[in-house]
Amino acid sequence: MSLRANNYYKATSLDDAYQKLKDNPKNAIIAGGLWMKKTGLSYETLIDLSELHLNEIKVNKDEIHVGALVTLRDFETNPEIKKLNGGATSFGVSEVVGPAFRNTATIGGSIFGRFPFSDVIASLLPLDVTVKLYPEQSYSLEEFLNIKGKVDGILTEIVIKKEEGKGYFHKVKATSLDFAMVNISISKRNNKHYIAVGSRPLVASLARKAMIEADKGDFKEAARLAAEELSYLDSNNISKAYRQDLVKVYVLRGLEEVNK
Amino acid sequence: MKLQFFLNGTDVVWDVRPDEYLSNALRRHGIFSIRVGCDESICGSCTVLVDEKPVLSCSVLAITVNGKHVTTVEGIQEEVARLSHFFGEEGANQCSYCGSGMAIIIHALKKEYKNPTDEQIRDFMVGNICRCTGYHSQFKAIKAYLAEGK
Numbered sequence: 001m002s003l004r005a006n007n008y009y010k011a012t013s014l015d016d017a018y019q020k021l022k023d024n025p026k027n028a029i030i031a032g033g034l035w036m037k038k039t040g041l042s043y044e045t046l047i048d049l050s051e052l053h054l055n056e057i058k059v060n061k062d063e064i065h066v067g068a069l070v071t072l073r074d075f076e077t078n079p080e081i082k083k084l085n086g087g088a089t090s091f092g093v094s095e096v097v098g099p100a101f102r103n104t105a106t107i108g109g110s111i112f113g114r115f116p117f118s119d120v121i122a123s124l125l126p127l128d129v130t131v132k133l134y135p136e137q138s139y140s141l142e143e144f145l146n147i148k149g150k151v152d153g154i155l156t157e158i159v160i161k162k163e164e165g166k167g168y169f170h171k172v173k174a175t176s177l178d179f180a181m182v183n184i185s186i187s188k189r190n191n192k193h194y195i196a197v198g199s200r201p202l203v204a205s206l207a208r209k210a211m212i213e214a215d216k217g218d219f220k221e222a223a224r225l226a227a228e229e230l231s232y233l234d235s236n237n238i239s240k241a242y243r244q245d246l247v248k249v250y251v252l253r254g255l256e257e258v259n260k
Numbered sequence: 261m262k263l264q265f266f267l268n269g270t271d272v273v274w275d276v277r278p279d280e281y282l283s284n285a286l287r288r289h290g291i292f293s294i295r296v297g298c299d300e301s302i303c304g305s306c307t308v309l310v311d312e313k314p315v316l317s318c319s320v321l322a323i324t325v326n327g328k329h330v331t332t333v334e335g336i337q338e339e340v341a342r343l344s345h346f347f348g349e350e351g352a353n354q355c356s357y358c359g360s361g362m363a364i365i366i367h368a369l370k371k372e373y374k375n376p377t378d379e380q381i382r383d384f385m386v387g388n389i390c391r392c393t394g395y396h397s398q399f400k401a402i403k404a405y406l407a408e409g410k
Contacts, residue, residue: 034301037281046278098304100388104319104320176386
């Protein structure tokens, strides 16, 4: 299965890309294009943003600005990203297939797709991340994931707040190349805990009740709540109940890890 | 659409469809070292270098390499010959379907790390599937190859 397209268009500006996108409902922005290929959908025109300098990581005192076309590999190997969340964010992204795949897949494509199985989204969700779109819109990552229906705009960058912290990421998988059965991502910053659970098989969410219990220091109760407060589903390779058991175990391990 | 790029150092101009993948374009032009195993961005058999970075050619639209440098095993023949020696010594290739993709990823590994750890080698190889050997012999061959000349 492969995507089909009649035309390929290199945008000269964000506005040019957006106008082209609005011209025809069968036009689409292409980033890495890996998931678009798997869908096998037909497009009239694929819109390429590669001339718009969206493949850069810029760092200032408080923030890291990551362009939408930064590849997962460039992201995970960036020295500033490696420092984030005690290395857990970089590690989480490095869990996606192999380096050749990650040299094509992009941060923008991974987030804009809001994929339920995404290790990238799970890795980033416990951090303070802002998603920027053109025309000008700005959402926290959590808000962005909860937008109902199709997002109107072009994802241009994500902005990650630089904060000292400890982190944990664990992807439960049958083999190295599988999608996660569940992924657990935890950050502890300024004595606050942030716990994200993804691949349930629904897009990653923060387990807010569990975070409150973790802040109180009751990690077992936090782990139990994380397995209860979010929605979980059965899938081909794993039952809902087993997923919840995994979450209980790995959230507890993660909380112990970030509190060592 | 006109695609101009450098294939193993040679400037070429090809006609490609907007939705044609690089693996298909390469094979259509006689580069049969490109094997399309899964065609789903997983197996790594179609790995090539684009501007020195390994990518899966089955998942990269040909038109996106316009103006770039694409390297296949034909472009690194001396290195492949040396690597093949170590693969032979360890019995690391059987059907060899995955071989060209492996050679490209090992080339990229060697460029990125001067002295890769075992974990770094495994991390690099994780996206290249072999259905014959079980990886241990390949791992030993790669270690021996990387150790050569140290």
